[in-house]
Amino acid sequence: MREPTMRARLTGSAALAAAVLLAAGACGVAGAESSITAKDELVVGVNPDQPGVGLKARNGDYVGFDPDIARAVAKRLGGPAKKLRFKAVTSETRERMLKDGDVDMVVASYSITPDRKADVTFAGPYYVAHQDILVRATDAASVPDVRGLRGKSLCEVPGSVSFPRVKKERGVPVRPVRAAKGYGECFDLLAQKKVFAVSTDDLILAGQAARVAKGEAPGPELKIVNAPFSEEPYGIGVRKGDIDGCEKINKAITELYQQTAAGRDSEAVTLLKRWFGPAHLNTTSTVPQFEGCD
Amino acid sequence: MTAVPQAPAVPPPAPPPGAVSPGAVSPGGAPPPPARAAQAAVRRRTAAKPPTGVARLLPRTVAGRVRALTGLTGIVLAAVLVIVWVAIGNARDGVRVIGDDAGPQVVKTSRLYYKLTEMDAQLANALLIGRPQGPVDERKKALDGFDDNRRQAGAALLEASRLADEDTEKKTAQDLLDALGRYEWLAGQAILLDQGSPDARPTHAAGPPKLPVIKRYRQATELMKLDLLPKAYNLTLDNGTLVRHTYEAKRGAVQTGQVWTLVIGLLLLAILVGFQVFLTARFRRLLNPALALATVGTLVLVGASWAVLAGQADHLRKAKEDGFDSILALWRARSISNSANADRTRYLIDPELADTYEQVYFSKSQTVLYLKAESLTAYNQALQGLRPGKDEQLPIKGFLKNEEAHSSLPEQHAAFLKVINDYRAFQQSDRDLRNLVESEERLSSPTAARTKAVASRSAAADDFAAYDRSMQKLINIHDGAFTRAVDAAKGGTGGWHAVLPVAGLVIFALVLIGVRPRLTEYR
Structure with missing residues (x-):
């Protein structure tokens, strides 16, 4: 009669202690698991x-x-x-x-x-x-840097910061040619000579230029100007x-x-x-x- | 003493507080009234009926039970002491690592980046100055500054590599050493080319040097920017990780120790109170004074241990969050500002890459204090439109926002406002200088425009120096908080390794004194 009660009590406090510790440990474990x-x-x-x-x-x-x-x-x-x-x-x-x-x-x-x-x-x-510029290889000599785009047409993708950066931040007057579907469309326009240059992150430009060079994408040879003007x-x-x-x-x-x-x-x-x-x-x-x- | 039958598996009841008077019935089916309990015990002793179930584990004589309770008290008391001992040990380890060991070392390595940017800035200055003019030898001053920072960068690099505890970090430190050597080689070439021959002096006016000099400097500063600085920065971040891990592990251990101290401490108190109740009922005495004293002593010990551990956890937190974290972040901000400042010098030296240097200056400025802006001009406008001190929270992001958000020290806010205001002043004079260059460029060549503007660059340099000084003051405030928290933590555990065993001995002695007269009744 008496012993079971004591035991229950002791078990109770042990359970409490365990619960407290588990709760304390659980926070750490939860953080680790979702990592x-x-x-x-x-x-x-x-x-x-x-x-x-x-x-x-x-x-x-x-x-x-x-x-x-x-x-x-x-x-x-x-x-x-x-x-x-x-x-x-x-x-x-x-x-x-x-x-x-x-x-x-x-x-x-x-x-x-x-x-x-x-x-x-x-x-x-x-x-x-870095933001850089991609042109057809035959035009490359006329564009040493971003200022070489003065008066030329540049592909504009709505929502992208690349075009405003040339026109507003660098203050170079360029003519926009809109490509609503993104830079893939810009590259098509560049191949079809409907736009003079495309400007965005150099890796994206280089990826396209490399595909053309390897014959995986159609169009004339492309060249990166290598005049970086921002950090991404x-x-x-x-x-x-x-x-x-x-x-x-x-x-x-x-x-x-x-x-x-x-x-x-x-x-x-x-x-x-x-x-x-x-x-x-x-x-x-x-x-x-x-x-x-x- | 005869052999004592121990029954640690089933300790005696722990009556609820206030259940000391005989006849009190605790809620939840606690022990039966002591009178009946005593009868039961006597009956069991006289009838010698073999007990069944768990009762078999209990000592069958009253003297045996007193001994068992005494033994149990001793064991649980020892457990409390060990837990507190270990937790305090963890706290001390944490304080040692953060306060004396890795913490200050990491703070030292965070200067590596600053010293490197300062080297490159002084090199740019030296190349910009040209032929001697005026009474002060500015070029020598810049070259001495270069050398001084080179030495300090070397010392900080040594410290950082000593802290590196993983192969990846060690390799980074080694690569840094290699790149630093190459940088100095290029810097030496640029300096020599600028002065023509080892003992000559440059002949150009203050402003952009000759093209071969610019080209060599370009190589040096590229190496600094792309190779040295990122590695130095990453190494400091890695070292910061080390401190973060120690902090989290040790603070967690102290807090777990706190919980255990409380749980086992309460268990000990319950046993002592139960012991008291048992003795009161069994021997029909009012109170066992020695045992009561032991109970009070335990209460004090558990309470004090809890308080000390809570204090330790708090000191650790303060040292880490108010001190270490802010110091590290502000050193990063200071270093980046310094390198932005050097970008203005580079903008003056190298007309061809001026656009890039301006863009980099802009992006570094935004890292330190971010405001949405499309260009540097717009950024400066937005910056001048801020109203520090008037607005509750500035609409900014970046390093300085973090500093504003974690404002917890008394002098911090005033020092922060000074930093913001000095930052605005220095950005404004930077703007003025760039405006001057741009307006001159419309009249003459980029090089001539810069040569003209160089004469007015001291305003921007002075304003930057003022900003840098207020930044240093803000860092000092956090340094102070760090030292205070570490000292408080050290003081908080002083003497505890002596207090614990003594307190344990005293409490257990009191228990023995309490039970000894009772045991003699059974001799």
């Missing part, structure tokens, strides 16, 4: 329509610099062996898809900006792209607050840029050469300055 470092499968958001940078191939595979960076980073994340699945994202959807958990990580020529940092934690940048730090977006994941990605990016032996290309340089080499773009071969995960 990308703890996941078996990573869903990576990439661009489906940027040749060289991120493109959905006919067989459904995603090919380009961004998907390759995602693979190389995932390999180094540690924890369970990562299975990768790619999902297409656009500039409009990527923040929401990260927030909703539709994708775990976004590698999609995603520039780090103070505004975006309010919603997304950014690892990297893994590359700092391409970051890897993860769920806001996943600092552990962000730090691990940064470490992986650092490794990507480190040479394994003197005279041998680092993995990042190999990828840059593979996707943009034929376009003769001046690329940076050293690790970018990280944004910091906090």
Whole structure:
């Protein structure tokens, strides 16, 4: 009669203690579990329509610099062996898809900006792209830099900051030729000689130039002016607050840029050469300055 | 003492507080009234009927039960002491790493970036000055500054590589050393080309130097910008990660220790109170004074331990959040500002790349204090439109916003407002200088325009220096908070490694004193 009561009481206090401790521990565990470092499968958001940078191939595979960076980073994340699945994202959807958990990580020529940092934690940048200019090779001599576009026609994609940057920020008077469907349409217009130049991130331009050079896209030979005039730090977006994941990605990016032996290309340089080499773009071969995960 | 049958698996009841008077019935089916309990015990002893179930685990004599309770009290008391001991040990470790070890070292490495930008800025200055003019040898001053910063950058790099605990970081430190060597080589060539021969002096007027000099400087500054600075910055971030991990682990351990101290401490109190109730009922005494004293002593010990641990967790948090984090972030902001300032010098040196340098200046300015703007001119307009001190929260983002958002120290806000105002002044004089260059460019060549404008660059340089000084003051405020929190944390655990065993011995001695007369009754 008495003993069971005591026992119940003791069990009660033990249970209380256990509950308190579990509750204390649970907070830590919950944080770790939603980190990308703890996941078996990573869903990576990439661009489906940027040749060289991120493109959905006919067989459904995603090919380009961004998907390759995602693979190389995932390999180094540690924890369970990562299975990768790619999902297409656009500039409009990527923040929401990260927030909703539709994708775990976004590698999609995603520039780090103070505004975006309010919603997304950014690892990297893994590359700092620059706005540059793409013209037909025959016109290249007349455009040494952005001022050479004075009075010429320039492709304008509504919503993109690239065109206003030439016209307003740099103050170069250019004639707009609108391409509502994006830079793919701009490249078509350039090939058809309906526009003089296309200006946006150099990696995107180089991806197109490389395809033309390799005969994968139609049209006359293209040339990048190599006169960079802005900095676009391409970051890897993860769920806001996943600092552990962000730090691990940064470490992986650092490794990507480190040479394994003197005279041998680092993995990042190999990828840059593979996707943009034929376009003769001046690329940076050293690790970018990280944004910091906090 | 004879062998004591121990029954740790089933300790005696822990009556609720206030249940000390005989006959009190606690809620939830607590022990039966002591009178009946005593009868039961006597009956069991005399009848010698073998007990069944869990009762078999209990000592069968009253003396045995007193001994068992004493033993249990001792064990749980020891557990409390060990828990507090370990938690305080964790707190001390945390304070040592953050306060004496990695923390200050990381702060030192964050200067690496600053020193590197300062080297490049001084090199640009030296190349801009040209032939001697006036009583002060400005070129020598700049070159001495270059050398001084080179030495300090080397020291900070050594510190950073010592802190590097992973292969990736070690490799980064090594690559930095390599790149620094190459940078100095290029810088030396630019300086030599500028002066013509080792002992000569440059002959050009203040302003852009000759093209071969510009080209060599371009290589040097590219190397600095693309290779050295990113690596230095990333290395400091890595070292910051180290401190963050220690902080989270140690603070978590202290807080877990706090919870355990409370849980086991309450258990000990319950046992002591139960013991008291048992003795009161069994021996028909009013109160066992020694045991009561032991109970009060335990209460004080648990309370004090809880308070000390809570204090430690709080000091750790303050050292990390009010001190370390802000110091690191502000050093980053200061470094980036400094490199933006050098971008203005580069804009003056190199007309060909002036557009790029202006764009980079703009983007660095936005990192420090972000305002939505399409161009540098629009940015400056928006900046001058801010009303610091009048608006509750400034509509800004970036490093300085974080500083405003984490305002917790008394002098911090005033120092922050000074930083903002000095920043605005320096951006305005930068604008004035660029306007001057642009208006001169309409009349003459880019190089001639810059040569003319260089004479007016001192206003911008002075305003930047003033801003940099107020930034330093703001950092000092956080330095002070950091030192205070670390000192308080150290003071808070002083002597605890002596207090704990003594308190334990005293409490247990009181328990023994309390039960000894009772046990003698059974001799």
